[in-house]
Amino acid sequence: MSIIINNIKSQISEDAENVIRKALKKADIRKSDTLKTGIYKTSLDARKRTDIHFVHSVYADLGDAEREKKLCASDASLQYIDSEVKKPVIKSGNYKGRIAVTGFGPAGLFCALVLSENGYRPIVFERGETVDDRARSVERFWNGGPLNISSNVQFGEGGAGTFSDGKLTTRIKDPFCRYVLESFVKFGAPEEILFRAKPHIGTDKLKSIIKRMREQIMENGGEVHFNTTVTGFETDGSRICRVKTDKGDHDAAAVVMAVGNSARDTFEMLFSNSILMQTKPFSVGVRIEHLQESVNESLYGEFKDNPFLPVGEYQLSYRDNEGRGVYTFCMCPGGMVVPSASEENTVVTNGMSEFLRNGKNANAAVAVSVSEKDFGSSPLDGMYFARELERRAFELAGRDYKAPATTVGGFMSGKPSLESAIAPTFARGLAECDFNRLFNEKINSMLKAGLMDFGRKMRCFRDESAIMTAPETRTSSPLRILRNEELVSPVLDNLYPCGEGAGYAGGITSAAVDGIKTAYKLMERFSPE
Ligand SMILES: Cc1cc2nc3c(=O)[nH]c(=O)nc-3n(C[C@H](O)[C@H](O)[C@H](O)COP(=O)(O)OP(=O)(O)OC[C@H]3O[C@@H](n4cnc5c(N)ncnc54)[C@H](O)[C@@H]3O)c2cc1C
Structure with a gap:
């Protein structure tokens, strides 16, 4: 819980301490009354060449939510934020089989991470290689070698954005965005992504962060199967009971499809199974x-x-x-x-x-x-x-x-x-x-x-x-796989279309947020083993 003090202008060489001092003065808050202060967001205003400057929002944690709310109610330039991510509601009851997550891009990764942090043991299938092997396959192709059609810039651990600028900007406003940024920092991203208006990680740092996230999922009891493509399902009419992969079949209580926008064979498989989808x-x-x-x-x-x-x-x-x-x-x-x-x-x-x-x-x-x-x-x-x-x-x-x-x-x-x-x-x-x-x-x-x-x-x-x-051509998904308010396909009652490929995200952060939302819906419905 914090107060945000908006619109603090600074010269381009001004240091953060000075910016915070100015903000507290503007809000009439004594430094000694705060538990923690810091820059919340910084953006550059370069619209006028003669007046290039930064504009900041500064947060001040007073450790007293009631007092913070009161201050904000009396001053329109202050904003109260509750940065606590809502706790998931975890279903208790009978549960058969594990939750299968197809695809280990930001959507699948965050879905599996959140499930594993809450006592579930997701089983992830990813058609591409581990990020280290994948980097070698990509390098080989870029240097004139053959294209690995299962492990490349689009496919493999970390998903499509692994070889990217790692921009984390998103147009969506969702409390989970902060959770995504904080998770990246927890696993090794620079702290500045928490306050930059246009945060980015860079491909070099992203690779090791993703690896640490996978290790955490596995430590929590999850499984990640690389070089494993989901090729179909067995259903009992209205629900999937087994997931078919090119390496064998697995029982599953629910299946998350977070396959990204390049999984053309998977889209064809879903279409031929009458899963509802439309162009986008x-x-x-x-x-x-x-x-x-x-x-x-x-x-x-x-x-x-x-x-x-x-x-x-x-x-x-x-x-x-x-x-x-x-x-x-x-x-x-x-x-x-x-x-x-x-x-x-x-x-x-x-x-x-x-x-x-x-x-x-x-x-x-x-x-x-x-x-x-x-x-x-x-x-x-x-x-x-x-x-x-x-x-x-x-x-x-x-x-x-x-x-x-x-x-x-x-x-x-x-x-x-x-x-x-x-x-x-x-x-x-x-x-x-x-x-x-x-x-x-x-x-x-x-x-x-x-x-x-x-x-x-x-x-x-x-x-x-x-x-x-x-x-x-791979700017966003060319189709949308339909889902209802519970984020489930109207055709198969335990199929969860998720992330960019399903048409519900357009970038690393929004795909990650969709993965988390899917995990929350799963937890409300299925109990851990
Ligand atoms: C080069 C590049 C640079 C980018 N730069 C940025 C950027 O800077 N910022 C940004 O926000 N976005 C960027 N993007 C877009 C971003 O990467 C995507 O929006 C995001 O990765 C989508 O996440 P996702 O988890 O939905 O899907 P994806 O990241 O595409 O992940 C899907 C995963 O599913 C796997 N998969 C597919 N089919 C199957 C199957 N049948 N069985 C098992 N596994 C399967 C794939 O191998 C893949 O790893 C970039 C994309 C590319 C290609």
């Missing part, structure tokens, strides 16, 4: 690469080298008069564009950064929204639309996992080129490509409109030598 709008496009210094310059002007300012990042969007959007997404400051395919003979791009974000280039997806109008209304149509783009990209770029690419100038003029002072980071290499052969006219015209609009907002987007690498 998602986005496709390119990764754009600029020099990080030109992003910093666009944002900070003459302060671009100021060591107190964070590495520059941006988020831009544009909507045409028909309502179709194009937006930048998953920006990776100081990062790399990464080969992210999970199926043979396809090309997929995405981005990642290390914690320090100290690479030479910045990259972000520039993605155009697509919907039923573009690909059809059958539940798997969006997925096939994305796959078709990935296959075409593979063909166009010479069938060896290079990615089709061009400079912005080449794209805008219709004369593709890769002549640029920016050294591209895509490890498998690029092949010059006319995007008119890859994307349809609507997507290309939206990409052009977006780039023009972003160029008006940020100078680096006017750089004709910026590099566009394609295609970005």
